[in-house]
Amino acid sequence: MKNIIKIKSRGLKVFYGNFQALYDIDMDIESNKVTALIGPSGCGKSTFLRSINRLNELIDGVRIEGQIYIDDKPVYEKDVDVVALRKKVGMVFQKPSAFPMSIYENVAYGPRIHGIKDKRTLDEIVEKSLKAANLWDEVRDRLKxxxxxxxxGQQQRLVIARVLAVNPEVILMDEPASALDPVSTARLEELIAELRTDYTIVIVTHNMQQAARVSDYTGFFLNGRLVEYNRTDELFVNPRDKRTEDYITGRFG
Amino acid sequence: MRTVNLREKLLTGVFWLAALAIAAILMVIIGYVVLKGISSVNFEFLFSPPARAGKEGGISTTIISTLYLVLGSLVLAVPIGVASAVYLEEYAHKNSRFAYLVNLTAETLAGIPSIVFGLFGFVFFVIFLGWGWSILSGAMTMAIMILPTITRTSQEAILAVPREYRENSLALGAGKWQTIRKIVLPSALPGIATGIILSIGRAVGETAALLLTAGSSLGMPASVTDPARTMAVHLYILAMEGISMERAFGTAFVIILFIVIINYAAHYGMKRLFPLKK
Incomplete structure (x- = not known):
């Protein structure tokens, strides 16, 4: 079970109208590892992340070329079931946003969408997901x-529980800790470390210490290109590209 | 420093007075109506039909007619208004010419005086379609009148739903319609309800347009093709034709009570339903 490639990007280009946000991204993302995407604002790392679950398509005037493969199956094909794709590839956003309903209903939302109606099954999923997101003990008495x-911080872990409830294989995280205080951030990072056993995680972060702490691999994006991609310990200790070195030593960005 | 302080105090006083004026005007009007009206409101007034053109008897038929007209116009306008708001905010492209046209129309419709709608309803529903003075003609006219309000407030309510809710829902594999039905509309419901309450207020208070389309029959309407006289129209006629000022005030009192009950019920209903479902 070593070195299985979960996500493969080949020649991925993304355009917003006339603006090209990504240039020919080739990237292999390993299964059951944490891969961090770093780079200054507007470098394309979030765009790349949102290309994986085809959330980019929601934006008016977006155009995508190239291909992404998950488990060697193309994501950008006419007959791809986007619902199944998004079930398989969950996403956690920057701003923790619990839906305006009960804790229980938040976690049950995904399974319900995908047709699970049985109360007992839902109860089980909710409990299991909240436990996996390290939130169960804090909310077990007030699920309603x-x-x-x-x-x-709790909302962000609830969002993760909500994602886990649909049983994904990949979890995309778009700066999940940027709106959290240091204590909540630490708890979230612990959680990411635990989730790695069962899920493939791709995390966009502004915080380089965070990338260094939580990830196995790191990709450095700049101006829509993947400049350097390597094992995290390598990239931070021995950057090969001058621009990577400048960025991680804080010379820009 | 002293002059600054003085000016601050003076200004605060001016604003306070303005606020007081609002409260006072409202109190005086409601107080006056209640004082003058309450004496004629009793069980008989509420539950018996008018006699001798309203000089005697009660206002039961006008209460029922008001309910019919309000309900009728809501049944017609709410689904169309909310659906068009969903289309404009969730489906239409930002630069769509059609969406621009619909928005412009809604805005223009909202600014047209009710008597113009009344005239249209009279010519079109009453005469051209041959529906006569009836609840149907009146409700259709009122529906057209309140449609822009419902559309605009629903649009605003839908727009105010955080984008993150939609993204999170879609990222969980929900379809667009599922997201709208399960997340967007429930979150927007309090705002949509505000528009509906405003519309009810307008419908309850409307006179001229209804005189032209629903008529002023005092009988109890038995079907939607029957003419009807709402409380507001009744009040207008009682006062205008000098039939009975006392009963006009009694009717006004019931109208105010009606509005208060609707507002309270809507508020209470919202509190029960939100923010928590289940």
Whole structure:
């Protein structure tokens, strides 16, 4: 079970109208590892992330060329079932956003969407997902209370539980800790480390220490190109590209 | 420093007075109506039909007619208004000419005086379609009148739903319609309800347009093709034709009560339903 490639990007180009956000991205993302995407604002790392679950398509005027493969199956084909894709590839966003319903309903939302109606099955999924997201102990007594009453850090773990509830294989995280306080961030990073056993995680982060702490691999994006991609310990200690070195030593960005 | 302080105090006073004026005007009007009206409101007034053109008897038929007209116009306008708001905010492309046209139309419609709608309803529904003075003609006219309000407030409510909700829902594999039905519309419902309450207020208070389309029959309407006289129209006629000022105030009192009950019920209903479902 070593070195299985979960996600493969080949010649991926993304355009927003006339603006080209990504240039020929070739990238292999390993299964059951944490891969961090770093780079300054507007470098294309979030665009890349959102290409994996085809969330980019929601933007008016977006055009995508090249291909992404998950488990060697192309993502950008006419007959690809986007619902199945997004079920397989979950996503956690920057701003923790619990839906305005109860904690229970938040976690049950995905399974319900995908047709699970049985109360007992739902109960099990909710409990399992909240446990996996390290939130169960804090909310077990108030599953029926509004989720919007949770703290930011708790909401972000709830969002992760909500993602886990649809049983994904890949979890994309778009700066998941940028709106959290240091304690919540630490808890989130612990959680990411635990989730690695069962999931392939791709995380976009502005925080290089965070990338160094949580990831196995790191990709450095600049101006829509993947400049350098390597094992995290290599990239941070021995950057090969001058621009990577400048970035991680804080000379720009 | 002293002059600055003085000016601050003076300004605060001016604003306070303005706020007081609002409260006072409202209190005086409602107080006056209640004082003058409450004496004629009793069980008989509420539950018996008018006699001798309203000089005697009660206002039961006008209460029922008001309910019919309000319900009728809502049944017609709410689905269309909310659906068009969903289309404009969720489906239409930003630069769509059609969406621009619909927005412009809604805005223009919202600014047209009700009597113009009344005239249109009279010519089109009452005469051309041959529906006569009836609840149907009146409700159709009122529906057209309140449609822009419902559309605009629904649009605003839908627009105010955080983008993150939609993204999160779609990223979980939900379809667009599932997202709208399960996340967007429930989140927007309090705002949509505000538009509906405003519309009910307008419908309850409307007179001229309804005189032209629903008529002023005092009988109890038995079907949607029957003419009907709402409380507001009744009040207008009682006062205008000098039939009974006392009963006009009694009717006004019931109208205010009606509005208060609707507002309270909507508010209470919202609190029960949101932010938590299940």
């Amino acid at each position: 209370s509004p989720a919007t009453g949770l703290s930011g």
